[in-house]
Amino acid sequence: MPLIAIREFILVRKSLGGIQTDLQSRVINESGEPIPGLFAAGEAAGFGGGGIHGLRSLEGTFLGGCVFSGRIAAQSIINNK
Secondary structure, three states, X not given: OOOOOOOXXXXXXXXXXXXXXXXXXXXXXXXXXXXXXXEOOHHXXXXXXXXHHOOOOOXXXXXXXXXXXXXXXXXXHHHOO
16 A cells, blocks of 8 residues: 555643553653553553544544553553563
8 A cells, every 4th residue: 555644733632641651551660661560551541632533633532542552552461471
């Protein structure tokens, strides 16, 4: 398939969590290091307020991102065993 480009406008309207995570859903401490065995997904990880849906996201559209981040966390947990 051809590659496409999408312009995003990062916007923060609210905080749904506040736990910082990396791309493997591992929770990050204040020094930027992952905390062993601790993962977060969905609203606990602050997913929402735009995210993959962009500037004009609606409240009901956060579910897909929460499911996606939960899947990433589950894969990371399995791979870390």
